Amino acid sequence: MALRAALLDLDGTLMDTIPDLASAANAMRVELGMSPLREDVIATFVGKGIENLVRRTLAGAQDAEEHPVGFDDALASFKRNYHVINGEKSVVFDGVLDGLMAMRAMGLKLAVVTNKPEEFTLPLLRNTGIAGLFDAVVSGDTCARKKPDPLPMLHACEQLGVDASDAVAIGDSINDALAARAAGCAVLAVPYGYNEGRDVRTLDVDAIVPTLVDAADWVRRRQESPK
Numbered sequence: 001m002a003l004r005a006a007l008l009d010l011d012g013t014l015m016d017t018i019p020d021l022a023s024a025a026n027a028m029r030v031e032l033g034m035s036p037l038r039e040d041v042i043a044t045f046v047g048k049g050i051e052n053l054v055r056r057t058l059a060g061a062q063d064a065e066e067h068p069v070g071f072d073d074a075l076a077s078f079k080r081n082y083h084v085i086n087g088e089k090s091v092v093f094d095g096v097l098d099g100l101m102a103m104r105a106m107g108l109k110l111a112v113v114t115n116k117p118e119e120f121t122l123p124l125l126r127n128t129g130i131a132g133l134f135d136a137v138v139s140g141d142t143c144a145r146k147k148p149d150p151l152p153m154l155h156a157c158e159q160l161g162v163d164a165s166d167a168v169a170i171g172d173s174i175n176d177a178l179a180a181r182a183a184g185c186a187v188l189a190v191p192y193g194y195n196e197g198r199d200v201r202t203l204d205v206d207a208i209v210p211t212l213v214d215a216a217d218w219v220r221r222r223q224e225s226p227k
């Protein structure tokens with residue numbers, strides 16, 4: 001079967017959002033009387049949604065307690081700070097616009113499937129001018145469960161009116177790879193994102209593509225000789 005849709009991860013795949021996420025995370029730590037963390041350390045905390053980012057930032061480590069003391073205040077502080085700077089230093093990665101346009105030209109429907117909550121996702125897509133390229137947006141709080149659960153991928157396919165087996169998910173992390181596999185989608189990974197600090201070569205994916213232009217080429221080849 002020919003592919004009919006692509007499901008794009010946001011943080012680490014479409015956009016480099018680490019400068020803004022790290023600023024908000026560090027503003028939160030400073031408000032709570034803690035010292036700021038290095039940006040590259042905070043980058044390893046991104047991927048499982050902002051509640052996890054806040055937990056990990058409070059702990060200064062990936063393994064964090066489920067309900068640390070002061071979590072609600074910390075989350076409120078993070079959100080307040082992130083609303084102020086969301087998008088300020090975030091940039092669309094090289095190849096994203098050309099890759100998305102190539103996929104659209106091939107007739108694919110496009111959706112964003114991100115763990116970022118909708119209140120941050122929608123303004124970010126609008127302010128960077130790429131919102132109009134997508135037929136659907138599934139955010140971290142759209143469904144009852146986030147990636148790595150398959151639900152957001154399945155919901156995006158439903159919104160686009162395609163079977164999950166006719167969609168390719170493109171992401172930067174284990175959360176995308178697990179969700180896409182469990183949903184029955186094809187799955188590609190980009191190597192330039194975050195993946196919680198791990199090498200993307202450890203992921204179970206159909207291919208690693210250097211950019212979204214290469215992802216579009218992979219789709220084109222697959223349409224020419226379907227499996």
Ligand SMILES: O=C(O)COP(=O)(O)O
Pocket residue numbers: 009010011012046047048049050053113114115116117140147
């Ligand atoms: O919010 C996160 O933790 C990561 O978001 P993503 O799913 O777009 O990578």
Ligand SMILES: [Mg+2]
Pocket residue numbers: 009010011012013047171172173193
């Ligand atoms: Mg990501």
